[in-house]
Amino acid sequence: MHKVKQGECLASIAAKYGFGDGKIIYQHPQNAELRKMRPSPHLLYPGDEVFVPEKKLKTVTVKMGQELRIRVKVPTRKIQLDILDESDRPLANADWLIEGDGLEARGKTNGNGRVEAEVPATTSWLTLQVDKFVYHLELGELDPMEKVPDSGLSGLRGRLSNLGYEPGPEEPEMTAQTRVALSAFQRDHGLEATGEPEQQTLDKLKEVHGC
Structure with missing residues (x-):
């Protein structure tokens, strides 16, 4: 049983145990409860337990002097911003450039300003430059907002921050700064600016953020 650490997702866990695809682990019958709790394999919470099945090794027979080419699947995770x-x-x-952790990739945003790239599953950080804007990306650091011991506060602050609001530093309780940021989000999206994370606000936050 693997206990999830901060920054991990199914793709990075699969890579750690030698699997080419995290779906093999996520869809295993012994992870049925995990799937109920975490409908998205990309959003895990530190302390979640993931059953990792035994890896089935392949045997390849090679004759002396024979040249053999073997293709392996390298686990990746998709970035979409x-x-x-x-x-x-x-x-x-707009031209974009992704660098970091031994990776460099270039491309253009589409008509919706979207950046899409495949990166190795073990990548933990990247720098993204789009036009004059530069972003530091910490992959796998976004937490779920449901069924978590911190009442979803870390996931709430993470999404608000990604959307350009300023919820303040991580604290175990809801702070005045987080309420101000949440109120601003509510006003911007036609909701009553209560500063409280009621379900309607959380649903809208996930919709606008994308997850």
């Missing part, structure tokens, strides 16, 4: 400018308009058709 929508980039907006200062006026909340998509930064469309």
Whole structure:
């Protein structure tokens, strides 16, 4: 049984145990309760327990002097980000550059300002430059907001921060700064600005953030 650490997702766990695809682990019958608790394999919480099945090794017979080519599947995780400018308009058709952790990739955003890239599953951080904007990406650090011991506060703050609000540092309780940031989000999306994380607000936050 693998106990999840901060920053891990199914793809990185699969890579650690030699699996090419995290779905093999996630869909295992002994992870049925995990799937109920975490409908997305990309959002795990530190302390979650994941059953990892025994790896079935393949045997390859090679004759002396024979040249053999073997293709292996390298586990990856997909990055998908929508980039907006200062006026909340998509930064469309802009050049982007991803660097870090031994990786370099380039491309252009689509008409919705979207950056899409496949990176090794073990990648933990990256720097993304889009036009004049530079972002430091910490992969796997976003927490779920449901069925977690901190009442979803870390996931709430993470999403607000990613959307450009300023919820303040991590604290075990709801702070005044987090309430101000949440109220601003509520006003911006046609909700009553209560500063309270009621279900309607959480649903809208997940919708706008994308997860």
